[in-house]
Amino acid sequence: MVGRIEPNDENHHTDRTPGPPVSRRTMLTGVAGGVLLAGGVFSFAGGCLAESERDPRHDDRRHPAGREGTPPPRQPPAASPPVTHFSLPFRVPPVLQPTKDDSSGTYYSLTQKAATAEILPGLKTPIWGYDGIFPGPTIVGRTGRPVVITHHNKLTTPVSVHLHGGRTPPASDGYPTDLIQPDGSKVYTYPHDQRAATLWYHDHRLDFTAPQVYMGLAGFHLIHDPIEDALPLPKGEKDVPLLITDRLFEADGSMYYPSVDPTLKTPGIYPWAMNGQYGDTLLVNGVPWPVMRVSNTKYRFRILNASNARVYQMSLDPPPPQGAAHFVQVGSDGGLLATPVNLDRLVISPAERYDVVIDFGAYPVGTKVVLANNWTEKPVITELMRFDVVRSEKDDSSIPAQLSTVDLPDPNKAVRTRHFDFKRRSDGMWGINDLMFDENRISADPKLGSTEIWEFTSDIRHPVHLHLVHFSIISRSYPAMGPFDSGLKDTVHVRPGETVRVAATFNGWPGKYVFHCHNLEHEDMMMMANFQVT
Structure with a gap:
């Protein structure tokens, strides 16, 4: 038997002492042109961000914490209301039923809306949910059979929907600025041109992915195929x-999230x-x-x-x-x-x-x-x-010695190696190669059908996710690769100070996609970049 016991070499717990809020594209200047974060003061070059890195949507003058009379930050509760462990029955999210199923594909409709749920016994929790539930209903499809989902937005904020792990055309990938406005709708088409896999769908709105997923906008999307069907695995x-x-819950059962603006119109979180x-x-x-x-x-x-x-x-x-x-x-x-x-x-x-x-x-x-x-x-x-x-029951299932044939990208066929450094910038923001996200900047331009090696380095832990493609992990700098690094991945856990190399073949569609840290607070705070498949 093999396994890897990893050291807990990083403690993410930070001081919750009040400090100035942090906006995704700018940070409030403090004493001597610095910025107060949970860890201390970070200096700007020249006391401010370069003009090219400013976005007028997020100018400090428009930020609520940049104006006089701003209310003090809403402090996190010391603890959530207690729940007795193992006192509540397990449940499985419902499977979404199609609105139409014919030779052209399987069609669904989902509505994103506010609702309440009894998550903690005896308390009502406001949530945002697909069809008003958390998690959202599970979508089930087949390889090679298109799934078409019409998403309706009945929330008060814009949304975007990403099928995480899907080989998806750009128009349906949930690019962070491809938004469904309140009372709007959008049709997403998923060709399912991929093998059986456990995928999930979630919100992907620029600046606000973290709070909107936190409120409940996430659910499973499962793809099956004949190879999986034929295996004697449990079914x-x-x-x-x-x-x-x-x-983290308040005493009244509501979820606590450290947004500067609870209406999620102005981006920013508090430094803790x-x-x-x-x-x-x-x-x-x-x-x-x-x-x-x-x-x-x-x-x-x-x-x-x-x-x-x-x-x-x-x-x-x-x-x-x-x-x-x-x-x-x-x-x-x-x-x-x-x-x-x-x-x-x-x-x-x-x-x-x-x-x-x-x-x-x-x-x-x-x-x-x-x-x-x-x-x-x-x-x-x-x-x-x-x-x-x-x-006690008879067990008709088994685990075969051979599960499937996996077509891994061949690193020997790579036409290029690229390096991406995931770390906190000197101004305290998160970045890739010291750059904050800019929807107009292309950080990589792989050719359709080509294989490349991408090398990721980190300061602290960063789960790195690539849209569109799956990759194979070919090396880690320390320790050696673990047993669960095998197979095809779309997200890789890059540990503190580590170098991880992956090989990816850019099949699918030409167009613009993103890659980013999937620590959602890091993603919202600029740790994202574009690649353009040409």
């Missing part, structure tokens, strides 16, 4: 999606969230610390880390008897692996997906098995959910 009710998030927004309440499919009743058989879990910033290191407690694997990984972001991999730990950063099989047949009926988290980012969360083995 039906034993093929289970797990959307994992952490949230610059490293990412962390909560103390763990939700699985929108339920805090749920309990799932299972039989003593195998289950396939499609695990999605939909948290804004938190990394998880998962294991089972108690461990399986006789040294059996905690998890058998069968899939990654881009679909099935070639062969299964036994894991005793699973590290998953924001936006990554891992398909794993847990064999509850290793436990006697009556055992209670906790899905534990061994990552100690503060506020510390040590438990995710519990599986209660309540009955």
Whole structure:
């Protein structure tokens, strides 16, 4: 059995002492031309941003915290209302039903709207949801069969929808400025020209992805194909999606998010969230610390880390008897692996997906098995959910030695190597190669059908996501590549001070796409860039 136990070499918890808010494109100048952040004062060159890096939409003179009489920042609660762990039943998000299904494809309609949900027992939480629920309904499709979704925006802010992991034409990719205005609609077409995989859809609005996903705009999008169908892996009710998030709640049950402007019209967050927004309440499919009743058989879990910033290191407690694997990984972001991999730990950063099989047949009926988290980012969360083995059943499933044929990009065919450095700039903003996002700047121009090697370096942890393509991880500077680095990926966990090299073949469509850090606060605070497939 193999696995990688990663050190908790970084603590994202920051001081929540009030400080001036931080806008995505500019930062407020303070004493001596500096900027006060949670970590101290960062100086501007010349006391201000270069004119080329300013955006009039975000000018300090228009920023609410730049005017006299601005209310003091809304302080985060010391703790969310308590919830007894494993007191609430597990639930699976509903599957969205099509409005039409014919030879041209499968058609759906989704409405983004405000609603309330009882997430914490006895309290009502305002949410934003696809069809008014969190998580949104699961969309299920087939390889080679187009899915067409009409999104209706009944919120008070613009939205954009990104199919994360989808090979999608530019017009339907959810570019951050391709917005659906309030009371507007947009048709997104997904050709499904890709293998079976666990994808997800979420908001992607420029400057506001983090708060709008935090409010609930996320859901699963699953693609199946005949190769997956033919495998004897667990199916039906034993093929289970797990959307994992952490949230911080006020005493009245509302979610706390450190936006400068709670109406989400003016961008900006308070400095204690610059490293990412962390909560103390763990939700699985929108339920805090749920309990799932299972039989003593195998289950396939499609695990999605939909948290804004938190990394998880998962294991089972108690461990399986006789040294059996905690998890058998069968899939990654881009679909099935070639062969299964036994894991005793699973590290998953924001936006990554891992398909794993847990064999509850290793436990006697009556055992209670906790899905534990061994990552100690503060506020510390040590438990995710519990599986209660309540009955004995015949197990007709199995894990074959060969799962699929995976066509990995060949690094030997790469025509170019590019380097991208993900780090905080001297002015305190997040950037790539020391540049803040500019929708008019192209940072890479790969040719359609070409293979390139992209090299990522980092200061702290950054989950790096590429739109349009899947890639293979070909090397890490430290430690050696882990067992769950195999397969096709669209998001890679780049650790502090690390260099990660990936190979990507730019198939699909010509056009402009983005790549960015999927710590959503980092993304909103400028850690994003364009590439143009030509």
